[in-house]
Amino acid sequence: MSGADQDALLDLIQSEQLDPPARVQAVMNAIRDRHPDRVLGFVYYGSSLRDLDDPEKMLDFYVLVDSYRATHGTGLSGGWRSLTNRLIPPAVYYLELNQENVLSTCKYSIITLREFERRCADSFLSQVWGRFAQPCALLGTSDATIEARIVQARANAVCKLASETAPLFEEPASAEEFWGRAFYESYRTELRPESDDGRAREIVARYRDRYDAVSQTLFGRSTDGRFNVQNYPGAGSSLRWFLRRLVGRPVAAIRILNSAATFDGGLDYVLRKVERHSGVSLEVTEAQRKHPVLWSPVLGWKLWRRGAFG
Template sequence: MSDKVLDIIRSEKLEPPARVNAVLDKIEERHPDRVLAFVYYGSSLREIENPDKMLDFYVLIDSYRKAHKSILRAWLNLTIPPAVYYLELEQDGVVSTCKYSLMTLKEFEKRSGKDAFHSQIWGRFSQPCVLMRAQNESIAERVYKARTKAVKYMASQSAPLVAPSATAAEIWGRGFYESYRTELRPESSVGRSTEIVERFNERYETISRAIFGEVDSKGCFNISTDGAKSLSRKWFWRRVRGKPRSILRVAHGALTFDGGVDYVMRKLKNHSGVDYKPTPFQRKHPFLTAPIMGWKLWKMGAFR
């Protein structure tokens, strides 16, 4: 029997412009013979022709140890995935900036559904994204199926909260809102979740029909209320446990690439308006000073 959600995920394709392909080539050069596939996501996917938008990729690899030059970075990638790298590439006078995250395909599959308590992967990759440069059809299918699992699990973790009757926008908007609240994010959880659903409303309508069936006369889906209270408690504990995990990931990101501290501070300033100037010592020793920086940024309102 055909899986309608899987068919939708398979259909999400894109022919990337030359600058995107050039960045992918550079990433493959950095990690030779380790890259199994790329998953392109984020705001630049929605404005792909805008060179000012930073490119975001999850780079799915076969081995942490073989993908990193440093044993420490490989260990950090294993214990606090993903490892985040930064890349700039100039081509024909245009500078493309890129942030990419390394994760093994096996770990990506594991974190795409109910086996993962936190929504970092299944929340993010139930949103629009595109598979690129899969090594073969088998790997492509593994990524498609992992993303299908992510979509279905996000639906199951969202719908009961707005049951018994809700529109597609209400279902997915609530899910992304809850997911963003588990992280330390500089932008508004409400605004971000609303923007994502509104921009791709037709996609979420189609997916919702595949999962919940047809809408009623009011344009709403009929949803079971079973487990709504326990699901609310689960999201509460995701928030409690998710915030410290986010701090660790920020510290990990600052460690992973040159200029990482300044990149994180620029991103926070762009989204929250908080302008924190790290000291030379903090730039040189991001891991040691990350707890102090994180606390000061929290007090200044960089995270909502």
């Protein structure tokens, strides 16, 4: 990619920033209070991106921090949380905030900025670069330097997803075909219910102008709406996507089970989520419900044996 094209991609991602509504700002402030002096920025993503001020929608953030240890605190619990966050990022937290009898709910994921940058650029699993190649909103960054690093990381995620998807095509493709296939391949490495690329194509269609602009930046001008995606640098990705499916789903399950320790009823919440995505249910003991992180490998193994991960 030329310097001009790189600048164009950065400008496009920069344009996706927005000012958070008052309700969202209050939730962000509550997260900062929970982790004082650690938060460097928020990246908002998910199906409710267009409806940030709708209290019926759960807010979904990646919260970028400077240190796992300092973020999770001292003591045995903080040390264990810091370790699992480092080994299987991100750590997921849940927050509820009642403002003037309006309840806002939020699920947020903790990851260091350095780890976020690495996983947007060269991580084997697509969880981060597959997610943040999609439309996102950058909120509440601590300074211009941090903002620039996050925008660059997201640009790297777009390029990474493109390079891992282009080898799957032998002919020119429309933006909807290309990015729909890209996100579908990424979804298949996680605990998601999609059986084809229909849902992914819906997301692309919703932001058609954005994906047309990204495609033109990466692949050059289209001919009759089709881009020469097969000429984009990349090779041998079919095997890597297969391996990601084998590894990614169990890792996703362990990560979800680990998140159960962060709020009351958390294990029941994540098991309902697994059942909704896979159709597999699991009864747990009181000991497992009380110590979900400790039991997460055992629970993950049982879910795998029952076919929860495809």
